Amino acid sequence: MADKKIKIKQVRSTIGASEKQIKVVRALGLTKKDQIVEHMPSATILGMVNKVPHIVQIVE
Secondary structure, eight states: OTTOOEEEEEOSOOTTOOHHHHHHHHHTTOOSTTOEEEEOOOHHHHHHHHHOTTTEEEEO
16 A cells, blocks of 8 residues: 555636635645646645545545
């Protein structure tokens, strides 16, 4: 599991989101809708995903 990556997809736009939420999405590496990035499943990354569950989702 140490080399297993999770895919995070931006499913909604950040228009109308608070500035903190926009910064979290940008810190994940997402810049536009339907974009997918891969990250290691660390506590930091999973916490960031939990902060904006209405904007991003984990894709298997």
